[in-house]
Amino acid sequence: MDFxxxxxGLVSGILxxxxxxxxxxxxxxxxxxxxxxxxxxxxxxxxxxxxSYWLYLGFKMDPFVSVWISMAVLFVVGMFVQRFLIxxxxxxxxxxxxxxxxxxxxxxxxxIMLGWSPxxxxxxxxxxxxxxxxxxxxxxxxxxxxxxxxLLFISIMFIFLTxxxxxxxxxAVAQSRQGAxxxxxxxxxxxxxxxxxxxxxxxxxGSLLAPITYVFPTMGLSYIVKGFIxxxxxxxxxxxxxxxxxxxxxxxxxxxxxxxxxGYKDAFSLLVFLLVLVFRPGGLLGKTxx
Amino acid sequence: MRVGSWxxxxxxxxxxxxxxxxxxTPAPPASKPAEKKETIKYGILASLTxxxxxxxxxxxxxxxxxxxxxxxxGGVNGAMMELVVEDDKSTPEAGVAATEKLITRDKVVAIxxxxxxxVTLAAMKVATRLETPMITWSVANEIxxxxxxYIFRPGQKALWYAEAMVKFAKDxxxxxxxxxxxxxxxxxxxxxxxxxxxxxxxxLKVLADEAYSPQSVDLSPVIIKLKAAxxxxxxxxxxxxxSKLLVTxxxxxxxxxxxxxxxxxxxxxxxxxxxxxxxxxYTFSTVDWTPDVKWPGANExxxxxxxxxxxxxxxxxxxxxxxxxxxxxxAAKNAGGVADKTKFRDALASxxxxxxxxxPIKFDKNGQNQHSVLVVQVQNGKFVTVWPKQWAPxxxxxxxxxxxx
Numbered sequence: 001m002d003f004x005x006x007x008x009g010l011v012s013g014i015l016x017x018x019x020x021x022x023x024x025x026x027x028x029x030x031x032x033x034x035x036x037x038x039x040x041x042x043x044x045x046x047x048x049x050x051x052s053y054w055l056y057l058g059f060k061m062d063p064f065v066s067v068w069i070s071m072a073v074l075f076v077v078g079m080f081v082q083r084f085l086i087x088x089x090x091x092x093x094x095x096x097x098x099x100x101x102x103x104x105x106x107x108x109x110x111x112i113m114l115g116w117s118p119x120x121x122x123x124x125x126x127x128x129x130x131x132x133x134x135x136x137x138x139x140x141x142x143x144x145x146x147x148x149x150x151l152l153f154i155s156i157m158f159i160f161l162t163x164x165x166x167x168x169x170x171x172a173v174a175q176s177r178q179g180a181x182x183x184x185x186x187x188x189x190x191x192x193x194x195x196x197x198x199x200x201x202x203x204x205x206g207s208l209l210a211p212i213t214y215v216f217p218t219m220g221l222s223y224i225v226k227g228f229i230x231x232x233x234x235x236x237x238x239x240x241x242x243x244x245x246x247x248x249x250x251x252x253x254x255x256x257x258x259x260x261x262x263g264y265k266d267a268f269s270l271l272v273f274l275l276v277l278v279f280r281p282g283g284l285l286g287k288t289x290x
Numbered sequence: 291m292r293v294g295s296w297x298x299x300x301x302x303x304x305x306x307x308x309x310x311x312x313x314x315t316p317a318p319p320a321s322k323p324a325e326k327k328e329t330i331k332y333g334i335l336a337s338l339t340x341x342x343x344x345x346x347x348x349x350x351x352x353x354x355x356x357x358x359x360x361x362x363x364g365g366v367n368g369a370m371m372e373l374v375v376e377d378d379k380s381t382p383e384a385g386v387a388a389t390e391k392l393i394t395r396d397k398v399v400a401i402x403x404x405x406x407x408x409v410t411l412a413a414m415k416v417a418t419r420l421e422t423p424m425i426t427w428s429v430a431n432e433i434x435x436x437x438x439x440y441i442f443r444p445g446q447k448a449l450w451y452a453e454a455m456v457k458f459a460k461d462x463x464x465x466x467x468x469x470x471x472x473x474x475x476x477x478x479x480x481x482x483x484x485x486x487x488x489x490x491x492x493x494l495k496v497l498a499d500e501a502y503s504p505q506s507v508d509l510s511p512v513i514i515k516l517k518a519a520x521x522x523x524x525x526x527x528x529x530x531x532x533s534k535l536l537v538t539x540x541x542x543x544x545x546x547x548x549x550x551x552x553x554x555x556x557x558x559x560x561x562x563x564x565x566x567x568x569x570x571x572y573t574f575s576t577v578d579w580t581p582d583v584k585w586p587g588a589n590e591x592x593x594x595x596x597x598x599x600x601x602x603x604x605x606x607x608x609x610x611x612x613x614x615x616x617x618x619x620x621a622a623k624n625a626g627g628v629a630d631k632t633k634f635r636d637a638l639a640s641x642x643x644x645x646x647x648x649x650p651i652k653f654d655k656n657g658q659n660q661h662s663v664l665v666v667q668v669q670n671g672k673f674v675t676v677w678p679k680q681w682a683p684x685x686x687x688x689x690x691x692x693x694x695x
Contacts, residue, residue, distance in 0.1 A: 008514050118343050118344055119561065122564050122565035131544075138544060214534065214561065265502075265511065
């Protein structure tokens, strides 16, 4: 196998990392700020996929346009979920939180299955097979678009959290909910915004994936496990960690599939994951909690 | 006294439920007017919920259509046929329970189903024990290899799909080498194994054998490997999502085999053509039935179905659900009714239908029909039957490389 194969493998790994990163950063944001692990995150992605599909069906809208709408819708949905569901279990035992988010996911999945259909639906874009060829390496244009948007969204998120007053307030809430309340931060509002952002990131992944694969009620399941692996690998709560984790998992999967066996690509990414945990139990960029 | 009141509530609920159920169960008809003629009850195991819900609904619709057609033509010697549908929930456990119910409570004379081989293998044990014929639409080899007297299969076994794929690749495409790609679930792995065995026996060299998860969102590593191996043809056992990824990413990575041949599965679904669009053109798939095959009435059923249900049905192991009530009716006619169960079974075993919409039907001693596997090619966004010549209306188009499309 020559240089071209290696380069192509690297490019494929980096491109798929974009989707992983969008999805994982939503999970990690929620965990970092609220200490909530959202098992329904995959279904928020699925919901966004359907929004893009419906907009395509009704108005022939391109997913790169409808992604903005689905993000806005999911931001609101996320705030509702936070206000009426998550808020009630914020200080409850962890099992209760898990059951609630898991239940939300199962509910959404079945609601779509009943209300729409279990069949895979597709969005067709005229450029779905277009590629850039560079030194014999093919770069898929839609995947490249996803990667660019992914970096954009995550940078916006990062700047928001580090540079703005609201972002600082949110980080204060993450450090200590009580402390934040004492200095006059509207904690409930910050939590609403956080959940909204997390849902919007899932929405970005869902809408951008829709034209690459299919939209179907259980589509979230393909990502949820991988999402958690990436989040833990990068360090729970760290957005840069999620980016790094996505890149590692994407590239390891791609290269191990090419040089060893596609059947074992998950085995190799899990092996890397375990090795990281052995030497850094808190993940690559995470703090080990005592 | 919380616990006490709960117990009271649950207790009274149970009492109410019991009362309701007993009120709903009809009392045995004391003096029902003598029926003109007995009805012939035919039951199906349809996967109405669970993993195969899409296919299950299509089996149910086609069974209903068939029963309606038979009754509209006067039924079987004047007796009407009646359909009893049970949901096997796509699981063997529910399939077994549904089979027992169909035979012992509903007293059906024959059972059709199910889509999943796992369900059929479990349910056929019950049917054999209760001596009721089961006519299946699933494909696992073992089903008719066990020698049960009560199992019949009008369609083909999985092995014949593999044989058709390899034969088509060698004789029609002229391939000497092939690469195998398949999903890593039970279906994909076992089918791929038999394709590999057939290929090696027939002298088609297998250069690569790649498994991947059916939930993959990126198959470019697979394509990169295949491209390096340079096979003449790609033989694929896939579900819907990965079929689309295989062809769109082959296009993106400029991988040009002489043919991509799917073993049914995703490559024979409408979702695949819808999803992959132009990239699905020229790809092949094995199927058990097509609307344009030269079997009388095939196209008519397809069009009527579309008119009635507003949607086409899938090509793999679906249309057979329409012919089974016809087979049951034929056997009942030959046996002079269904009252004698042994006579009915023997009549079923010796059914000989020369031109049904599902091709010729004649069971061997294992209940297996020598059904012909067909090969379709996507041409102008539609599946067109291209092989075998005996049944195909046209021949296949050679596959151009991606840059010449």
